[in-house]
Amino acid sequence: MKVFITGGTGFVGRGLVELLVSRGCAVTVLTRQARPATDGVRYVAGDPLQLGPWMDEVAGHAAVVNLAGAPIFCRWTEANKAMLRASRITTTHNLVAALARNAGQEVTLLNASAVGYYGLEDYPERHETAPAGHDFLARLARDWEAAARGAEGSGVRVVLCRFGVVLDPAGGALRTMLPAFRLGLGSPLGSGRQWFPWISRVDLLEAFWFLLQHQDIAGPVNCTAPHTPRNREFVRLLGRSLHRPVFLPGVPAWLLRLLLGEAASTITRGQNVVPAVLMRHGFRFRHPTVADFFRQGP
Numbered sequence: 001m002k003v004f005i006t007g008g009t010g011f012v013g014r015g016l017v018e019l020l021v022s023r024g025c026a027v028t029v030l031t032r033q034a035r036p037a038t039d040g041v042r043y044v045a046g047d048p049l050q051l052g053p054w055m056d057e058v059a060g061h062a063a064v065v066n067l068a069g070a071p072i073f074c075r076w077t078e079a080n081k082a083m084l085r086a087s088r089i090t091t092t093h094n095l096v097a098a099l100a101r102n103a104g105q106e107v108t109l110l111n112a113s114a115v116g117y118y119g120l121e122d123y124p125e126r127h128e129t130a131p132a133g134h135d136f137l138a139r140l141a142r143d144w145e146a147a148a149r150g151a152e153g154s155g156v157r158v159v160l161c162r163f164g165v166v167l168d169p170a171g172g173a174l175r176t177m178l179p180a181f182r183l184g185l186g187s188p189l190g191s192g193r194q195w196f197p198w199i200s201r202v203d204l205l206e207a208f209w210f211l212l213q214h215q216d217i218a219g220p221v222n223c224t225a226p227h228t229p230r231n232r233e234f235v236r237l238l239g240r241s242l243h244r245p246v247f248l249p250g251v252p253a254w255l256l257r258l259l260l261g262e263a264a265s266t267i268t269r270g271q272n273v274v275p276a277v278l279m280r281h282g283f284r285f286r287h288p289t290v291a292d293f294f295r296q297g298p
Contacts, residue, residue, distance in 0.1 A: 001212070004028045004058050006048050006095065007067030007112070011172050012204065016065065017041060019205045028061065030054055048091040055098035063108040063212055066095055066148070072114075076136065076262045085140060092147040096154075103154035110211055111148035113162045115197045115224060117141035120269040122195070127276040128162075128220040136262065145220070157218050159211050164197035164224035164273060166204055167293060177238065181246075186239050188250035190268035192232030197224045197273040200287040210283050222275040227289040231270070234290055241294035 003020055007013045008029035020027050021040035028042045035043040046054025048068050058064060070087040074080050092111065099107060118126045119133010132142040145160045152158050166172050180186050199207075207223050229237070232250075239246035256264040275283075287293040 001063060002026045002028070002061045003063045003065060003212075004030070004061040005065045005067065006030045006091065007069065008065075010067060011168075012166060012201065013067045015168075015201055015205050016067075016208055019209060023209065028057060030057075048094055049086060051094055051097070055094065055101065058095070058098040059102045061107070063110065064095065064099065065110045065208065066092060067112050068092075069112060069144075072116075072137070072263075073266065074263065075260060081136065085143070088140065088144045089147050092144060093150070096147065096150040099151045099156055100154045105155070106157075107151075107155075108157045108159065108212060108215070109148060109151050110159045110161055110208060111145070113145050113148075113160045113220070114141050115162050115164050115222065115271050115273045116266070117145070117162055117220075118271045118273065120265055120271070122269075124272060126222075126271050126273045128222055135265065137266065157215065159218055160220040161208070161211070161223045162220060162273070163204065164199045164222075164228075166201050167198055168201035169296065172201060178242075181238055181242050181244055184244045185248065186235055186244065186246050187248035188232045188235050188246075190231070190250055190253040190256065192230065192235070192250045194231050194268060195228050195270035195272040196231050196234045197228050197271055198234075198290070199224050200293050203285050203287055206286070207278060207283060210278070210281075214281055217277060217281060221277045222273050223278075224273045224275050225288055225290075225293075226275060226279065226285060228270075228272045228274075229290050231267075237290050237294050 003025050008017050017027050030046055031043050032047055034045040044054055044057045046052050068091045070084055116137030117132050118130055119138040132138050148158055167174050204223055235246055253268045
């Protein structure tokens, strides 16, 4: 299988490239600067925010994985909000335009999205059929997915992969948490009662492979672990895995808002997201609970 990837040099993308190559795929990675090819991987120079010759390179690939998007964890000034939208929505529009040049071919588009789609209301569970929320992240995810669905008009199978927080011992969100916890300074955030939707990087990468193989799956797919803990439970288990106490009171929500502005909502509120589609189709999680994940050691 030939797979074209945007965002292939990021934390998730690097792992996906390695997995695909290990399973016999030929991978093309779109990067802003040219790189020499390696075994199984070819790099194409181009800016996905701009139309250009890179779009011709999409032809001949059985699958496209769109992971492009600027990091969401920043102060949401109007300029940064515009950057977050462009890095996702403009990029996706350009990728869909590239796919339209080869309409009629059997192609799968796995497009990244986020559980932020569901908004920040504290509902018991969120399955893939739940409606979108109304805050900035929800509108961003909704518009991002709408851009990706534009490829359906060209006969492309579109899968919308709604990520939770991606955890891995070697990097990602966990890396920013570990220093404080190793010093015994870890604590809940805000009330600690907010849901913490997450997935291990191993399970996320395997979910991508699973979705590439299962041609009968299309539309939204929650890429989260089956068990969503509260923030307080997650913090307790992280401290236990490091043999460090968690005794400090939660970081006040007002302080987080002072430091981060509107973006503080990403850590003081959350959603209880259920990967109903993956479970219904028989996907087997290596780390269904946070306790399972921490048994390997952070």
